[in-house]
Amino acid sequence: MENKKAVQLSSFTINNEKTAPLTTNQGLKVSEDEFSLKAGLRGPTLMEDFHFREKMTHFDHERIPERVVHARGVGAHGIFQLYDSLVEYTKADFLTDTSKTTPVFVRFSTVQGSRGSSDTVRDVRGFATKFYTDEGNFDLVGNNMPVFFIQDAIKFPDFVHALKPEPHTDIPQGASAHDTFWDFIGQNHESAHMVMWAMSDRAIPRSLRMMEGFGVHTFRLINADGEAHFVKFHWKPLLGVHSLVWDEAQRIAGKNPDFHRQDLYEAIEKGDFPEWQLGLQIIPEKDEFNFDFDILDPTKIWPEEEVPVKIVGKMTLNRNVNNFFAETEQVAFHPGHVSARD
Ligand code: HEM
Structure with a gap:
């Protein structure tokens, strides 16, 4: 299946290997880019060598500011295929x-x-998906x-200040369980539920291919008749959910800090494409107050026995x-x- 995003991007990509001359970033032909202009044989280097300054300035800016949270990440391209239309709930075309x-x-x-921290630390994993829909991006x-x-x-x-390394030691890197973290948790009891997940044996994934998202x-879907439903989104890995135990995670962190990103890259290179099914829990707007908890509270789940997860489609990551x-x-x-x- 041809990936439409790849086709769109290809219009900005030119393969000019072997044909194009070496140029500055502005397209001016240069014969080489390994010797700066100098006053005399051994220097000093001249400021008038604009190509040298361009190359250095470009190099010095090969970074964007590190994300304040979720700095360590790895990504892949793929496709999403809907099983059944959700026209009853939404007018978004990729879901109908x-x-x-x-x-x-x-x-x-x-x-x-x-950015340089280890993959298998005790921490939450982000799972961010960008859908390139025909109506615009949905993140x-x-x-x-x-x-x-x-x-x-x-x-x-x-x-986040409590979670990050402590101010006087700048320790620990990548891990969440330390004094300032526990100070915050001890004073914010709404965190108790999340802490149970973060400290559990389920917290550290065996592979990114084997974790849920x-x-x-709580989001709101609106259909063509203007009727609204509250929803929660779930990603369910087809490989099942598998985790590392604490001792394994710590050993792996020492031996291969890139364990998760390498596993994902290699699986995709081999054609062993990771897959997730998209599921929705759905509550009609009129039932908003029919539960003994607030359905908008992000520290609570919607029990799946009360609000089952409806599987609606599949995502496959197929390109590094x-x-x-x-x-x-x-x-x-x-x-x-x-x-x-509208
Ligand atoms: C008030 C609450 C929150 C604030 C202020 C916040 C703030 C941030 C910031 C500043 C970033 C870095 C963005 C960047 O530099 O590109 C980020 C990334 C992220 N956040 Fe949050 N966040 C919040 C809650 C959440 C929640 C509840 C979730 C889970 C549903 C979440 C999931 C993520 C993920 C997955 C990323 C990484 C996105 C990527 O891969 O680039 N955040 N958040």
Whole structure:
């Protein structure tokens, strides 16, 4: 199946290997790029060598600011295929037209660690999906745990400051269980549910291909008649959910800090494409207050025996990136990006 996003991107890609001359970034032909202009044989290098300065400036800027959370990530391209139309619930065409195959990009991440931290630390995993729909991008940002640490977003900076390395030692890297973290948890009892998940044997995935994804927040779908339903999004891995135990995770972190990203890359290179089914829990708007918990509270799950997960489609990750910086590092997700069509 031809990936429409790849076709679109290919119009900006030129394969000029062997044919094009070496040029500056502005297209001016140069015979070589290994010797700077000098005053005399041994220097000093001249400021008038604009090509030298261009090459250095370009190199010095080959970074974007590290994400404040979810800095350590890995991504892949793929497709989403809908099984049955959700026209009863939404007018979004990628969720109603089963003939469409929607290109996607997924970025998995840890939360606490910096870009160079280890993959198998005790932490939450991000699971962010960008659907390149015909009506615009739809970003579904999620985690591998179905609840969150806080109820009110204004506490997020306090929570992340507590989670990050401690101010006097800059320790620990990548891991969540330490004094300032426990100080926060001890004073914010709404975090108890999430902590049970984070400290459980289910927390550290065996492979990114074997973990669930959850939108966590309650979203609202609106159909063509203007009727609304509350929904929660779930990704269910077809390989099942498998985890590392603490001792394994710590050993692997030492022996191969890139364990998860390597596993994902190699599986996709081998054609062993990871797959997830998309599931929705759905509550009609009129039933909003028929539960003994607030359905908008991100520290609570919707019990699946009360609100079953309806499986609606499948995502397959089938292509690795060619350029980690351009595709994975610079991808940006924004759950506020939804298409508006009347
Ligand atoms: C008030 C609450 C929150 C705040 C202020 C917040 C803030 C942030 C920030 C600043 C980033 C980095 C963005 C970037 O630099 O590109 C981020 C990334 C992310 N957040 Fe949150 N976040 C919040 C809650 C959540 C929740 C509840 C989830 C799970 C549903 C979540 C999942 C993610 C994921 C998966 C990423 C990584 C996206 C990527 O791969 O680029 N966040 N968040």
